[in-house]
Every structure is written in C-alpha cells, then in structure tokens.
Amino acid sequence: MISHRAKHPRSVFLPLASTAAAALLLTACGADSDPLEDDETTQADGDTIVIGSQAYYSNEIIAEIYAQVLEDEGFEVQRDFQIGQREVYMPELESGEIDLVPDYTGNLVQYYSDEADSGSPEEVYEQVGDALPEGLQALDFAEATDQDSYTVTSETAEEHDLTTIGDLTNLGDSVSMAANSEFETRPYGPEGAQELYGVTIELTGVEDSGGPLTVGALTDGDVQVADIYTSSPAVETENLVVLEDPEYLVLPQNVVPVADEDLDEEAVEALNEVQAQLGAQDLVELNTRSVEDEAPAADVAAEWLEQQD
Amino acid sequence: MNVIQETINWLVSPQTWSADGHDMIARSLEHLQYSAIAVAFAAVLAIPAGWFMGHTRRFSGVIVGITGAARALPTLGLVTLFGLLLGIGLVPPMIALVILAIPSILASTYSGISAIDTSVLDAARAQGFTTRQLIARVHLPLGLAMIVGGLRSAFIQVMSTAILAAYVGAGGLGRFIFLGINTQHTAMLLGASVWIMVLVIVVDVLFGTIQRFATPAGVRRLNATTSAQSSAG
Structure with missing residues (x-):
C-alpha cells in the first residue's frame, strides 16, 4: 500500500487568487467612500x-x-x-x-x-x-x-530650542521624520521644507495618517519629527510641540x-x-x-x- | 489613456526602476528578503513541531486549532499591535508574517510525516534504524515533497502580505501600494500589484520545480504504478 499523496498539492491559481484578493482588499480599504452614503436626506421644512x-x-x-x-x-x-x-x-x-x-x-x-x-x-x-x-x-x-504639522516631543523642543520648523536645522544636517508616504509628494513635504526653511527631511513612511504608530515612532525616538494633525489628542496626551510655521509651508x-x-x-x-x-x-x-x-x-x-x- | 495603458507605462518607465527614482529593484529585493526571512523563521519553528506531531501522531488537534486560529488573525491588526508594542521598523511586520507562515508549514509537515505508511516505519525499525536514521532516511525523503509544498504556499502568502511592512516604515514593495492609494495614483497601485504577482508566480514556479525534485524517484515510480493500477482497476 502506498501512502496517498497529491503530486501537485497547490495549483498556480492559489497565489494569483490570494494576491488579487489582497490587492482588492487594499483598494477597498483605500477608497474613502462609504457605501451607505447616498441614502436619501430627509427634506426638512423651511424653518429647520x-x-x-x-x-x-x-x-x-x-x-x-x-x-x-x-x-x-x-x-x-x-x-x-x-x-x-x-x-x-x-x-x-x-x-x-x-x-x-x-x-x-x-x-x-x-x-x-x-x-x-x-x-x-x-x-x-x-x-x-x-x-x-x-x-x-x-x-x-x-x-x-x-492640519498637517511638523511636530516634535517637548524634550526635543527644549533640548534643541525649537519653536519653528526652521529651527529644525539645529538638529543637524538632516532630520528623520515619520509621515504617510505620500508626504514625500506633497507641497508641504520635504521639498517645501527644504525650499522655505532649508531643512533636509529624511522620511520614514508610517501609514496610519498621524495615528498611534506615527505618534509611537516619535515618542520612541525612532524619528525626530512627525506629521501629526494639529487637533490630535496625542498633542495633549503625549505633550507634543507643534512647530510654528511662519512661512506657511502647510496650507x-x-x-x-x-x-x-x-x-x-x-x-x-x-x-x-x-x-x-x-x-x-x-x-x-x-x-x-x-x-x-x-x-x-x-x-x-x-x-x-x-x-x- | 486608460488605466491599463497607464499601468504598463508606469511599469516600463525607467523612473520606476532607477535608483534615484522609485528604485523598484531595491524594493523588490527588500520584499523578497523579508519574505524569505519570515518563512525561514516560521520553518525553524513549524517543521520540528510538525515532525514531532506527525511522528508521535499526537496533538493533531493542536494543528487544527493553530492553523484555524492563525489563519483567522488579521495580519494588518497584528502589524499595528506589534508596531504599538515594539515601535516601528522591521520587527512588527516580521512577527506578523512569521505567524502567517506557520500554519501552512506546520500542517504540511504534519501531513507529510503522518502519511508515511506505518509498515514502512516498522520495516525501518525492524532493520535497526535509530530515530536519527529514521528521520534522515525515511521521514525526510518521504515527507520532503509535502514540506516543500508547505513552504511554497507559506512563501506565496507571505509575499502577498509583506506589503504591510511599509505600513510601519520598513519599506518593501508595499510602499508603492500605500503611496498609490493615498495619492490616487492608480497606475502605481496597479503596477506594483502586478509586479508583486509576477514575482509570486516566479517564486511559485521555482518552488514547484524544487517540489518535483524533492519527491524520491522510487515514490514517483510507485505513484505511477498505483495510478496505472487504479485506472486499470
């Protein structure tokens, strides 16, 4: 008696299917639309x-x-x-x-x-x-x-005497920064910072839009600066300093x-x-x-x- | 210009591949390297465990439990969780990918070893094989094809999921997926996806070839004979 064994246990379609599914899943997550968004708005009377x-x-x-x-x-x-x-x-x-x-x-x-x-x-x-x-x-x-911001920890701000984005040059030739990867392509990204403030940014892509991972990268010291929304609770809870932007780099x-x-x-x-x-x-x-x-x-x-x- | 044309243009553009552009070559190597490391770690953990369970034919319930539970875990959730616990970088996605890779390897090793006919094992023992000899001369040759099959499916799953490394700043090809989504650059998103699929297929074909060679000649002959017999019967 021979032990039964399939000779080709996996078809070539499995990897294809899983990649396609992963891609689909990601696209679905990325599309910011809400499938329920076009429910009819109840018409209110004139005074409401x-x-x-x-x-x-x-x-x-x-x-x-x-x-x-x-x-x-x-x-x-x-x-x-x-x-x-x-x-x-x-x-x-x-x-x-x-x-x-x-x-x-x-x-x-x-x-x-x-x-x-x-x-x-x-x-x-x-x-x-x-x-x-x-x-x-x-x-x-x-x-x-x-809005987007160049934010540092209060320790970094004190140690290097930072109040504006331009002061980041105090940190050395270049500063490490965590932000979504599209930050690289934005007008207020590294190019803009270089142009307006002479600051060289080295970007680390962290894709949670200034969420806990980005905040964590900043507070753990993995990066020196992070793009965190100015209204984020982390500004208060983590005692962060949003650097001033006198040249209006960020819209x-x-x-x-x-x-x-x-x-x-x-x-x-x-x-x-x-x-x-x-x-x-x-x-x-x-x-x-x-x-x-x-x-x-x-x-x-x-x-x-x-x-x- | 339609999306497919744009995607092709993106894929063939020198800017996509050059070191001062998107540097897809370096990112692809990163991606393959992460996948290989994750599968290697998972193999170190899962092959001995699968062998032990297959050999003793005990704890098979554990296999069912682990493979079921681990496959139900959302990998993005794991990456975020470990990212929060351990900080950004390569470690969080690596742990998540190892967890993703374990079930396939564990299950296939277990099946490969436990499916070996007991009479073969008895014959080996009767000839005075020690456990070490049994592993080297019976388990390994007969179970290898299945184990390679497990590595193959693990590698493919990991390659598709390793895009999540970019979520916590570790790079890889996922960078273009996230960048493509967030800047609504569909050509980049699709181009990177297509490229990952191409890599997955190449890897799959490679593993398929290895798997064929991993089946001992005797077993291949016997399989041929039995299938001839069963089709005749």
Missing part, C-alpha cells in the same frame, strides 16, 4: 436648519456644537451627521438639502479650485470666499485648525462653517460668536475628551459650551 458633518469624529463634535448653539437660540435643528467626504456633502449643500457644515479653509479652496496658494489663515480664508459657488457663504473662521486648515446664503441672520451671529471662542487648544481638548474618555459628541459639545459662558 439641517446640519451635516464629515464621517470624522472631530468634525462631528464641531457640528454638534453648532447644533446646540442654534438650538439654544431657539432654532429647529436636524442633524445629518457622518455624511462622508466633501465630494458627497458639498453637492448636498449646494442643492440646499443641507444648510450648514463645518469645514476647513485650505481643503475647501482645494476642493473648488484644485490649487490653493498657501498663506496666512486670513489669506486662505479670502480664497474660500472666492472659491465658494453661488448660494453658499463661509462664516467666520476659527483659530482652531486641523492652513482653520475650522470654518459653510452655510446656505439664506441662513438666518441670528443663526449666523450665534455661529460666529462660537467660532470666535474655538481656539487651537479647544479643538485638541474636545478631541481628547472624545477619544480618551470615549464621550459621545453631544456630551463633549455640551460640556465645552457650558465652559464658554
């Missing part, structure tokens, strides 16, 4: 203000703040949060199905005009006004930003409400008032409260609003 938000927790908190502020003013509010990307909610805003969305100045300009000239927050805000289509208005922008992304042009004047005033209170540190704290304490957006927003009065 419909507020949308991105499918991004921090953006939802801001939207919730707007909602509560407007409710306090006696407006009827409908929350259509977690809509998805700009490609989805801007058309809804343009068509009037949504009345108000919190957005970010630089990204708004880029959405409507492909290229945005970096500059001061005021200059970028001006471009927003020019870029927005008929029927939409940008309310006041807040000091709070949610400013100040929080700005985009609204229907016919939005009630009182509503606009109330929103502008809250925008004036939303500082850089506030947004970090709001996000920290949400991420660290897993508090729901409504509670985070309500607590913050209470503190403002």
